[in-house]
Amino acid sequence: MRYDTLQVLLWRRALDPHVGRWSLPGGRLRPDEDVETSIRRQLAEKVDIQQLTHVEQLAVFSDPYRVPGPRVVATAFLGLVPWDVDPEVPEDTAWHPVDSLPRTAFDHEAIVLRARDRLRAKLSYTNLGFALAPREFTISALSGLYSAALGYRVSATNLQRVLSRRGLLVPTGCTAPSGKAGGRPAALYSFAHGDMQVTDPFAVFKPPSPKPDKRSRTRAARSDAVT
């Protein structure tokens, strides 16, 4: 994901089924690793990405005819890197805007779109923004980031308030230099946590609030739930 639009890293297939089309990085599961270990290994090997800030299971794609030949069951993942990192990627890979994908191999377009939708949903009720943001950022940069990811404008004013109220933003005390056109220098913030947490656990039917010990259970509940 980079700049002003959600992007996905694809690589151009050199082998015969669907030569030349773009496909998601991945590969076979080894007998001694679980699926998450596997996808992290695949990414580290095939494309140079160590900066993964978030990885989560998306869904299993298992249509018998999703690839030519014997059926292959795929476990799809959503993996995120901060928008400001531009990892060295091999020759045959490139970032593509998820809203205008090139010709993809197999069912990979459907997978990408599922991942996009999952990301957009989670941005609204988790702190998942941390995975896309640099370590330090201005509110307006963050607003641009959310706007790009969600596909519609998110007001910096309200973003600040909502994320602050939820205790997700920590002011660093520093400020960014103002641009050449002037303007007040922007304060720099970081996200308070580096792992995903659910910030809006229950839309309705909240468990009885007085008890403070219930809160942890609540949090755990949706966090698992919405995997």
Place this chain on the structure above:
Amino acid sequence: MRYDTLQVLLWRRALDPHVGRWSLPGGRLRPDEDVETSIRRQLAEKVDIQQLTHVEQLAVFSDPYRVPGPRVVATAFLGLVPWDVDPEVPEDTAWHPVDSLPRTAFDHEAIVLRARDRLRAKLSYTNLGFALAPREFTISALSGLYSAALGYRVSATNLQRVLSRRGLLVPTGCTAPSGKAGGRPAALYSFAHGDMQVTDPFAVFKPPSPKPDKRSRTRAARSDAVT
């Protein structure tokens, strides 16, 4: 799921790895079916459940040592039946409360707990209650159902209002007879839809609301997203 507590259908293993322990129904994926077709077939074959009102992927469990011997990758599902159906189940299967499971085989307890948490979360921001409720029901019965599923009391008064405001409840016009102790007869309701829909799409950062055509995208977005 039955009566006043969430229940899960387990069957007692007759074969050697973990003989006598309780395990989730399931089995091998055939080469000509996808995972959802497979789980529906397994359930139809092994235990007599045709009344599944909702089925969704939960997660892949793939730890190399989750079962003895060669590694088996499992795709876990959440499947729901209305609380008022009591399907004919074979001798070696039984319903167990999810909050006090018997000794389970392999990692099946973890799977059940994940499913429970997913269900609880989705009850709060989707219409998933339809999958647990009978075709017609009173508000207080529904309240009992939500209370049992969520594990804490849900007020019938507010449940009525929230679900009505969201357009999920349809009054049937009929009323249920009042109990022997008297009391006003309760009105009967049904759920408006028989498929899962997200009713509280975005917690924050709502897309610009005026445009009516955006709503469908919004809805689709989270519905996919939170699968």
Place this chain on the structure above:
DNA sequence: ACAAAAGTGTTTATTCTACACCCATGC
């Protein structure tokens, strides 16, 4: 008439949006 259960009205609290206004900087 009275108890019991269902349903409605009303108040309050919380949370987000919208928009006006103030602040700090470069030119």
Place this chain on the structure above:
DNA sequence: GCATGGGTGTAGAATAAACACTTTTGT
């Protein structure tokens, strides 16, 4: 000083929790 962007104050809307009150039944 003034344009430019950043930040805050405040009012309004929406939603839901809590609780009192009314309605409809059986005995």
